[in-house]
Amino acid sequence: MFGLHKLSRQMRNVKGTLAGFGGGKFEASYLSSRNFSTQQHRVLKDIPECVKIVEVGPRDGLQNEKNIVPTAVKVQLIQMLVSSGLPVVEPTSFVSPKWVPQLADAKDVMAAIRNIEGARFPVLTPNLKGFETAVAAGAKEVAIFASASESFSKSNINCSIEDSLVRYSDVSIAARKLSIPVRGYISCVVGCPVEGKISPSQVAYVAKELYDMGCSEISLGDTIGVGTPGTVIPMLEAVLDVVPTDKLAVHFHDTYGQALSNILASLQVFRIHAGKCKDLISRCGKVYSLIIDIENLKGKYDKVHLALIKGQGGYLIRPCQLNGLRGLVWSASSSCGYIVAKMK
Secondary structure, three states, rough: OOHHHHHHHHHHHHHHHOOOOOOOOOOOOHHOOOOOHHHHHHHHHHOOEEEEEEEEEHHHOOOOOOOOOOOOHHHHHHHHHHHHOOEOOOEEOOOOOOOOHOOHHHHHHHHHHHOOOOOOOOOEEEOOHHHHHHHOOOOOOOOEEEEEOOOHHHHHHHHOHHHHHHHHHHHHHHHHHOOOOOOEEEEOOOEOOOOOEOHHHHHHHHHHHHHHHHOOOOEEOEEEOOOOOOHHHHHEEEHHOOOOOOHEEEEEOOOOOHHHHHHHHHHHHHHHOOOOOOOOOOOOOOHHHHHHHHHHHOOOOOOOOOOHHHHHHHHHHHHHHHOOOOOOOOOOOOEEEEOEOOOO
């Protein structure tokens, strides 16, 4: 699809070239002079002109780790990610420590990063109490987490879809009074570990509810990584019938190696529908670097230092091994970032 095999080979070559830069500054002109086939150009012309990365590793990448990562290590990781040039880093979540012990230090993390400049720090808030605690800790942006699967909603946030929407409406109202932006996440948009396939109309319903309550962005997440272009495109088409293009984002996992294909398919759908700037969000380390490589193939680059980003995984593992945290791998740090492609 999209001449992807030839493109992937070319990207692997570019990836090796980028690694050879060591700690040097990347220049878009280095790659813009390379020659590509007509077929590759047809693929690249549908890819947005710039990429922004929203990093969620300190929250999403760590939240399921049983061994507690020291607060100081988390803070240093966040600082390193910001120093890499990442404009948005999601540092933590204000959930109950009973459910997510790893993030029990949310207040301490927020206090420690308060004076870090050069990035925004949105946090996940599961309910009004979490929102109020986050604001008291200094949060300027928040996110809420709904699901398109009834079963997953009950198992993940302990309430039905309808109850979660009521809960998040309260958060949205409180946030609006304080002029705090709210991003809405929707999980299981193409598949659920319990229910299997999810109807596009169900995703569209939840997305419309989040949009109507005032979410500034709605991220559509393939939580278990079962999506393919064949299932992602109908889902996007259904949601685009009820939510404006510039309010949508997508979030893919690479569980079965489909994240890059899903990103390319989503970009083409958004290109067809876009009248404004468009966000595309994905969470996967391999896709993280490949998308940046694609942008380099076009002669574009968003000034994020790829070599520095790749170094964060090693940083996180080394100090944590001293505390017995040996199960943490690359995907639990900077590779858990979002990739946001903005279409012009």
